[in-house]
């Protein structure tokens with residue numbers, strides 16, 4: 403297993419719609435293991451393939467008691483609304499308030515290619531939504547108001563200069 407380098411905003415791959423995962427083989431198992439290791443090393447609760455430079459519809463998460471691999475994820479339904487802060491490893495973990503659905507139902511394939519559905523609420527639902535967005539080339543900052551988005555971008559640019 404190996405820790406991979408995190409792709410950061412504004413790298414192009416983060417804006418691309420990922421390709422479908424089609425091969426459920428040893429290569430995918432190794433990639434998923436590396437993604438989990440990278441996510442834990444960075445103290446994240448979710449990590450999508452574009453965040454390690456791969457334009458693929460794939461994410462891993464371990465958040466609020468839900469640990470899973472999701473290939474070709476889709477959000478099939480959402481309900482309610484939650485307030486809360488959100489951040490992203492690709493944007494230097496800078497947080498901003500972002501309203502999301504309180505509950506979300508995810509449909510995806512596991513590492514063997516088996517389809518499953520899983521429902522989550524609160525933080526885990528937020529994670530489903532955030533990571534599925536990554537697979538479609540959307541970052542959480544894309545959901546913010548232009549003013550708040552610029553604020554996060556500026557803080558991130560400043561942070562990058564200092565490290």
Ligand code: NI
Nearest residue numbers: 489490491492
């Ligand atoms: Ni993220």
